[in-house]
Amino acid sequence: MNRPTSPVETVIAAARGFLGDRLSTNASIREQHSKGEDANPPVLPDAVAFVENTEEVSKLLALCNAHGVPVTPFGAGTSLEGHVVPVRRGISLDLSRMNAVLEVNAEDMDCLIEPGVTRHQLNDYLRDQGLFFPVDPGAHCTIGGMVATRASGTNAVRYGTMREATLGLEVVLADGRVIRTGGRTRKSANGYDLTRLFVGSEGTLGVVTKIRLRLHGIPEATSAAVCQFDSLEAAVETTIMVMQAGIPVARIELADEDQMRASIAYSKLDFAPLPTLFLEFHGSPAGVQEQATAVEAIATEMGGRGFAWAEDAEARGRLWKARHDAWWAANALYPGCRGITTDVCVPISRLAEAIIGAKQDAVAAGQNTCIVGHVGDGNFHVVILFPEGDPTGLERAWDLDRAIVARGLALGGTCSGEHGIGLGKRQFLAQEHGPEVLEVMRDLKATLDPKGILNPGKLFPD
Secondary structure (H helix, E strand, O other): OOOOOOHHHHHHHHHHHHHHHHEEOOHHHHHHOOOOOOOOOOOOOOEEEEOOOHHHHHHHHHHHHHHOOOEEEEOOOOOOOOOOOOOOOOEEEEOOOOOOEEEEEOOOOEEEEOOOOEHHHHHHHHHHHOEEOOOOOOOOOEHHHHHHHOOOOOOHHHHOOHHHHEEEEEEEOOOOOEEEEEOOOOOOOOOOOHHHHHOOOOOOOOEEEEEEEEOEEOOOEEEEEEEEOOOHHHHHHHHHHHHHOOOOOOEEEEEOHHHHHHHHHHHOOOOOOOOEEEEEEEEOHHHHHHHHHHHHHHHHHOOOOOEEEEOOHHHHHHHHHHHHOHHHHHHHHOOOEEEEEOEEEOOHHHHHHHHHHHHHHHHHHOOEEEEEEEHHHOEEEEEEEEEOOOOOHHHHHHHHHHHHHHHHHHOOOEOEOOOOOOOOOHHHHHHHHOHHHHHHHHHHHHHHOOOOOEOOOOOOOO
8 A cells, every 4th residue: 555655645645534525636626726817837736625614724734734735825816916826836725615704793894704705795795784895806806815915906095905904813823723813893902913914914824714804884875987088197196186185085096098998898888098087986965976076176177078977886887897807808908918917006196106107117118008006095007918929028027017116116105005925026025125124024924834834935035
């Protein structure tokens, strides 16, 4: 009888004892877990574990830790920075079957969920209770993945990001210990804020198995509008003026003329290929009208071409679906091309310099790009499109990405407003924070994961 000859074979054999056929070495399943939506080279894990509860996660991590086998958490595979690529093989830990809404406390506006719940699933569950979860990255992602990357999205300008939305967590540490952080209260002044430590840690410090979220009441009135401009500068300056005026818009999203050309073709939009702002207003009917009137006045002053209103739910849904499909629209614009995307965020007063400079860099480099952004909080994405058949195409795209990030950092910004670091932005972490901060981060990693089994190869520069 053959015995396992390597640590990973030992782990696979032992894990089958409590996971059964939910521990898979099937080639097609491993291939599905070898990559996300990014342009990093895929890597096949040795096996994929489909866990269904905290106990199984704990047992598997303790086993992997004992044998030094890498573990890469996996949700929906929608990450854009290589977070789910198992660069050192080992086990891909699929949490998608942990998808239960465990409790909803309507009076206190909070809920407890498992990490495999998607934002769509949660909002469908909450709708009849007059509540909603506002963090909206666009992709059909799991909330566990959103916690891991400190995600935000179109509603962040009013409701905040996963940092503000997460009240508490259950986390399995590398050695299998289970801890619980935070709680149901809206504030606390005791001990280290471990919840915020794990939010945005990208699966490198522990595996999240339960999430306590802050919820919001569904607004009494909602209205959306589209406004187009003759220049990108005018659209960006309108955004800056709206935010500086303190108008509480729920969403203010930018698409440049190239992104609009892509979205018109992909989503069949009835607009011109011009720089465009997508806006949404939440509140009482009178409050929504007041907000919309104030924004329309600013946009008109900046040469905006009137508001196209979408007040009923179906029209708003079509509008925001087109905005959420911008990534796929951009990738479909040039046949034979694919994209990488920047994720720069700058102080709102420097937004025009950052975006206009990024477009000028792209033109100078001869690169096709589309710009889209959550500009109300200073966050924008440049989708850099390159021909897949060109052996130098990806590196030229990365060159442009580096130039755009460098400008963002020089303007007091960050290399990642919401996508996280993963593999794609490791080189910028030290550049943004300095070696002392990076050393503290490494110390935290060594304390919580001394054998380095949790999502190895991510966050830190080699």
